[in-house]
Amino acid sequence: MRAVDGVSFDVQKGECFGLVGESGCGKSTTGRCILRLIDATAGSMKFDGRVIFDAEAGTSMERQELLGLRRDMQIIFQDPTASLDPHMNVRDIVAEGIIKHRLAEGKAAELLALECLELCGLSRKNAHRYPHEFSGGQRQRVGIARALALKPKFIMADEPISALDVSIQAQILNLMSDLKEQFGLTYLFVSHDLGTVKYFCDHIGVMYLGVMVESGTASELFDSPCHPYARALLSSMPAEKPGLRNKERIRLTGDIPSPSQPPSGCKFHTRCPFAVEQCRVQVPHLESAGGTHQVACLRWREII
Amino acid sequence: MNTEVDAILRIEELVVHFGRREERIAVINGINLNLKKGRVLGLVGESGCGKSVTSLAIMGLLSPDDSEVEGKIIFDGQELTCLSQEKMGQIRGNSIAMVFQEPMTSLNPVFTIGYQIGEVLSLHQGITGEENRQHCIELLRSVNIPDSERIYQYYPHKLSGGMRQRVMIAMAMACRPKLIIADEPTTALDVTIQAQILDLFKELGEKQGTSMIFISHDLGVIAEIADDVAVMYAGHIMEECTAVELYDNPLHPYTYGLMNARRGSSDQGKTRLYSIPGIVPSPYDVVPGCPFAPRCTRAREVCKCEIPALREVKPGHKVRCWEVENHTATFD
Amino acid sequence: MAATPLKSLAPGQLTWRKLRSNILAMFGLVILLSFMLITLLAPVLAPYGRDTIDMARVDQPPSAEHLLGTDELGRDVLSRLLYGGQVSMGVGVAATFFQLIIGVTLGSIAGYYGSRVDSTIMWVTDVIMCFPFFVIAISMAALLGPSVWNVILIIGILEWTAVARIVRGRILSLRSLEFVEAAKALGLSRWEIITRHLIPNTMGPIIVYATLSVAQGILAEASLSFLGLGVMQPQASWGGMMAAAQKMRVLQNEWWLWIPAGSMVLTTVLSINFLGDGLRDALDPQYKY
Numbered sequence: 001m002r003a004v005d006g007v008s009f010d011v012q013k014g015e016c017f018g019l020v021g022e023s024g025c026g027k028s029t030t031g032r033c034i035l036r037l038i039d040a041t042a043g044s045m046k047f048d049g050r051v052i053f054d055a056e057a058g059t060s061m062e063r064q065e066l067l068g069l070r071r072d073m074q075i076i077f078q079d080p081t082a083s084l085d086p087h088m089n090v091r092d093i094v095a096e097g098i099i100k101h102r103l104a105e106g107k108a109a110e111l112l113a114l115e116c117l118e119l120c121g122l123s124r125k126n127a128h129r130y131p132h133e134f135s136g137g138q139r140q141r142v143g144i145a146r147a148l149a150l151k152p153k154f155i156m157a158d159e160p161i162s163a164l165d166v167s168i169q170a171q172i173l174n175l176m177s178d179l180k181e182q183f184g185l186t187y188l189f190v191s192h193d194l195g196t197v198k199y200f201c202d203h204i205g206v207m208y209l210g211v212m213v214e215s216g217t218a219s220e221l222f223d224s225p226c227h228p229y230a231r232a233l234l235s236s237m238p239a240e241k242p243g244l245r246n247k248e249r250i251r252l253t254g255d256i257p258s259p260s261q262p263p264s265g266c267k268f269h270t271r272c273p274f275a276v277e278q279c280r281v282q283v284p285h286l287e288s289a290g291g292t293h294q295v296a297c298l299r300w301r302e303i304i
Numbered sequence: 305m306n307t308e309v310d311a312i313l314r315i316e317e318l319v320v321h322f323g324r325r326e327e328r329i330a331v332i333n334g335i336n337l338n339l340k341k342g343r344v345l346g347l348v349g350e351s352g353c354g355k356s357v358t359s360l361a362i363m364g365l366l367s368p369d370d371s372e373v374e375g376k377i378i379f380d381g382q383e384l385t386c387l388s389q390e391k392m393g394q395i396r397g398n399s400i401a402m403v404f405q406e407p408m409t410s411l412n413p414v415f416t417i418g419y420q421i422g423e424v425l426s427l428h429q430g431i432t433g434e435e436n437r438q439h440c441i442e443l444l445r446s447v448n449i450p451d452s453e454r455i456y457q458y459y460p461h462k463l464s465g466g467m468r469q470r471v472m473i474a475m476a477m478a479c480r481p482k483l484i485i486a487d488e489p490t491t492a493l494d495v496t497i498q499a500q501i502l503d504l505f506k507e508l509g510e511k512q513g514t515s516m517i518f519i520s521h522d523l524g525v526i527a528e529i530a531d532d533v534a535v536m537y538a539g540h541i542m543e544e545c546t547a548v549e550l551y552d553n554p555l556h557p558y559t560y561g562l563m564n565a566r567r568g569s570s571d572q573g574k575t576r577l578y579s580i581p582g583i584v585p586s587p588y589d590v591v592p593g594c595p596f597a598p599r600c601t602r603a604r605e606v607c608k609c610e611i612p613a614l615r616e617v618k619p620g621h622k623v624r625c626w627e628v629e630n631h632t633a634t635f636d
Numbered sequence: 637m638a639a640t641p642l643k644s645l646a647p648g649q650l651t652w653r654k655l656r657s658n659i660l661a662m663f664g665l666v667i668l669l670s671f672m673l674i675t676l677l678a679p680v681l682a683p684y685g686r687d688t689i690d691m692a693r694v695d696q697p698p699s700a701e702h703l704l705g706t707d708e709l710g711r712d713v714l715s716r717l718l719y720g721g722q723v724s725m726g727v728g729v730a731a732t733f734f735q736l737i738i739g740v741t742l743g744s745i746a747g748y749y750g751s752r753v754d755s756t757i758m759w760v761t762d763v764i765m766c767f768p769f770f771v772i773a774i775s776m777a778a779l780l781g782p783s784v785w786n787v788i789l790i791i792g793i794l795e796w797t798a799v800a801r802i803v804r805g806r807i808l809s810l811r812s813l814e815f816v817e818a819a820k821a822l823g824l825s826r827w828e829i830i831t832r833h834l835i836p837n838t839m840g841p842i843i844v845y846a847t848l849s850v851a852q853g854i855l856a857e858a859s860l861s862f863l864g865l866g867v868m869q870p871q872a873s874w875g876g877m878m879a880a881a882q883k884m885r886v887l888q889n890e891w892w893l894w895i896p897a898g899s900m901v902l903t904t905v906l907s908i909n910f911l912g913d914g915l916r917d918a919l920d921p922q923y924k925y
Binding site: 022023135136137138165166167168169170171173174177192193194195196198199200232233235236237238239240241242243244245249251252254255256 | 350351450464465466467494495496497498499500502503521522523524525527528530547548551552561562565566567576577578579580581583584
């Protein structure tokens with residue numbers, strides 16, 4: 001089963017790149033592949049000019065190099081409860097990475113951990129407490145502190161606010177934004193929530209069943225979406241006010257196909273209101289639609 | 305706003321306690337609700353606010369072993385709180401039906417779809433055999449499930465989340481209930497599927513005139529489907545009015561905060577998000593005065609001492625806030 | 637509202653609190669600790685030596701001089717009971733220790749590494765589990781000869797499979813949780829993840845198992861010694877003392893030779909079981925996964 005089927009994109013330093021899509025689209029898998037938590041079957045990846053892996057050429061990193069990479073690339077998880085070891089207090093959770101990568105030792109490491117926790121809005125008075133004593137939003141702050149402790153250049157955030165209450169989501173997003181400014185971070189923001197991605201990200205890629213169907217800046221994508229799926233996705237967003245209910249919502253029929261049995265040709269053709277015979281046969285590739293805007297659809301020019 | 309004649313459901317001073325002795329906590333602190341026939345009431349709030357418990361209290365699904373329900377729940381003229389479990393069982397699934405959040409776990413995995421829908425029909429309406437089967441297939445069709453004859457024989461694991469939720473809705477609609485309570489029915493679904501399900505709810509509501517209580521933490525979803533809205537916080541209702549009014553004129557600081565914390569189409573300027581400070585309170589953290597005071601930027605002395613009452617500050621718009629009462633103006 | 641104090645407790649303290657409220661478990665714990673204490677202090681508490689023979693007072697019923705009577709060699713039953721407790725409980729604890737080392741290591745490797753490593757280890761586990769304990773135990777005892785260390789060895793080698801499976805199962809379910817992924821993302825090696833994150837979160841089931849396995853060890857030793865395959869004379873053990881009841885005469889007329897020993901086994905095992913049950917309940921809600 002191909003969870004990700006030929007996805008290519010570039011992330012500029014200091015920007016936030018959003019990966020958007022629904023279940024089975026492969027956005028999480030892509031992110032984890034980038035972090036080397038999952039091994040890619042094919043394809044290559046470069047980070048900061050270095051080749052991280054190249055499945056074709058068979059090159060891969062040595063263990064020591066990989067360890068160094070881990071310091072540069074970190075992850076924030078979706079479930080703040082499951083991402084923290086229930087048997088460790090939060091100070092030790094944050095200090096673990098520091099000690100492993102020998103950024104400090106013993107007391108110095110603990111102090112560094114406390115600093116990170118404070119940067120993320122948690123008082124050092126509570127650092128000896130265990131995860132279950134904190135609220136969901138606070139646990140997510142611990143997760144962010146843990147990632148931050150290694151002073152990474154790149155952070156992949158996998159649905160970092162989906163599991164949080166609405167009033168807390170904004171707090172965490174503000175925190176992530178502040179940290180990005182302060183430390184010059186680059187984010188890969190994986191989410192199913194279009195509103196958040198539109199607000200937070202500079203560039204966005206829309207994925208469907210393992211392929212990227214459209215990508216571009218936030219304004220390119222939201223102002224003039226080209227791909228039928230992207231357009232349907234955008235029109236499915238719930239209204240902002242009762243008066244603004246979308247009467248002309250693009251209604252997609254049927255369910256998302258199972259990733260283990262993907263449709264032939266263009267993966268979206270089974271649900272696409274504009275599909276023709278050719279779509280069943282030919283796989284579309286990303287074409288430029290002006291600027292950084294790219295679309296993978298055989299008929300996109302006609303549809304607009 | 306509501307005349308008593310029109311109300312299909314009236315909740316009066318509902319109070320729910322969990323636990324015993326030292327661990328007794330109030331999960332719902334005296335709420336009053338009126339649901340007019342044929343309208344959709346949106347119940348908005350975050351975790352721990354008591355919205356789900358409200359729905360369970362209405363359905364009589366709270367266990368008497370560890371919960372205490374006080375107050376009145378009057379449905380279609382009948383007082384529900386004093387009914388026996390048996391009588392309540394005749395109403396549940398029949399005149400009041402519920403749709404839950406987790407479609408993956410609300411269906412019994414060892415029975416077919418047809419069996420589970422049919423169970424509702426045979427239990428409440430005594431329909432059996434071939435008539436039951438035809439009825440079920442018709443119900444599946446009415447919720448836009450394609451190929452309903454085949455799906456009738458399927459087991460739940462073969463269906464996706466969206467399909468299962470449609471089945472749940474079919475089960476809920478089976479006996480043409482007067483009231484449907486939907487507790488976060490789209491939270492676990494993808495955005496495009498969520499849109500389909502919301503459309504389905506709207507369709508069914510219009511076609512059959514069913515009244516609905518729609519519980520959600522998602523203001524977008526509430527904007528899509530609700531006619532009237534009640535905002536809950538720490539077991540109290542903080543604001544209550546029509547949906548249009550709420551989104552145009554949120555008066556309570558909490559509602560205002562929630563509205564502004566959303567990332568919508570208006571903010572591409574990447575300005576800092578408005579965020580409500582502090583954490584969502586748990587039922588264990590009881591404070592004197594207004595429960596929102598610890599997080600409220602407008603809190604004054606009186607807010608910390610005495611809890612304001614829910615008062616109608618504009619026609620059809622009730623708010624529980626000292627500030628609003630005295631100023632009756634929108635916030636900046 | 638006084639609910640907050642519960643929240644500031646470490647997982648271990650929380651468990652202790654819950655255990656404290658379980659009367660049976662506390663009862664078991666007290667009894668167990670008392671027995672351990674008195675048997676450890678046998679050299680001090682025992683009125684006579686373990687092997688002190690007094691041919692003049694053979695097979696005597698309980699009296700003021702010998703509170704639990706004497707056996708066929710005139711040895712004081714009470715003294716032998718106390719020294720015997722050292723052996724019986726000692727075997728239980730040592731055998732359990734042995735099982736844990738083998739079982740936790742193999743179980744965690746199987747659970748975490750998965751695929752072929754897992755299949756191989758599980759195959760070995762299944763094979764060993766197939767063998768009926770007593771048949772193999774008796775054969776091994778016959779081969780190796782009866783002694784305390786052999787008994788520990790036999791029980792340890794045959795019984796580690798249960799804890800291996802428990803640990804493996806738990807690790808399988810923990811493995812997919814995000815905090816394990818987080819540890820990977822931090823760069824921890826597989827062994828570091830197992831020892832620092834997975835095993836500490838498996839301590840609950842391991843502790844419960846260990847407690848109950850001590851009871852099993854005591855019973856196993858008692859059975860083997862009863863059959864003459866365990867501890868050899870003049871060493872005392874509760875099972876060995878119960879072996880006297882193989883003779884009809886003893887069984888019918890000389891109750892003090894076997895009932896005290898049997899009661900000690902019964903009480904100890906029962907206490908351990910109460911404690912183990914209490915521990916299982918006390919540790920449970922912590923694992924919300």
